[in-house]
Amino acid sequence: MILNAFKFGIASAITAATLWLICSVFVMVMPVMMLSMSGDMLHMQLDDMGWHMTLAGVIKGLVAWFIVTGFAGWLLASIYNRMQQLS
DSSP states (O other): OOOOHHHHHHHHHHHHHHHHHHHHHHHHHOHHHHHHHHHHHHTSOOTTOOOOOOHHHHHHHHHHHHHHHHHHHHHHHHHHHHHHHHO
16 A cells, blocks of 8 residues: 555644644643643653743744654655555
8 A cells, every 4th residue: 555645744744733732722721730741751850840831832833843743744654655665
């Protein structure tokens, strides 16, 4: 099965953007709980830190994740397609 690398990249980018927005909303609504969970996920003690979240930061992160994940999805599908041709 050959994947359409462009469509896979766009799907990856949209998925990452959606998850970024959901996570950003959780941080806005439940900052203490999300900071604790982030620390648990990173095996770090983050309680003394705080969130410094702005609308501009959310948008910059959204664009960055969209671009990076879109490229990574495209690259993944391209490598997969190349490996399919070798077998």
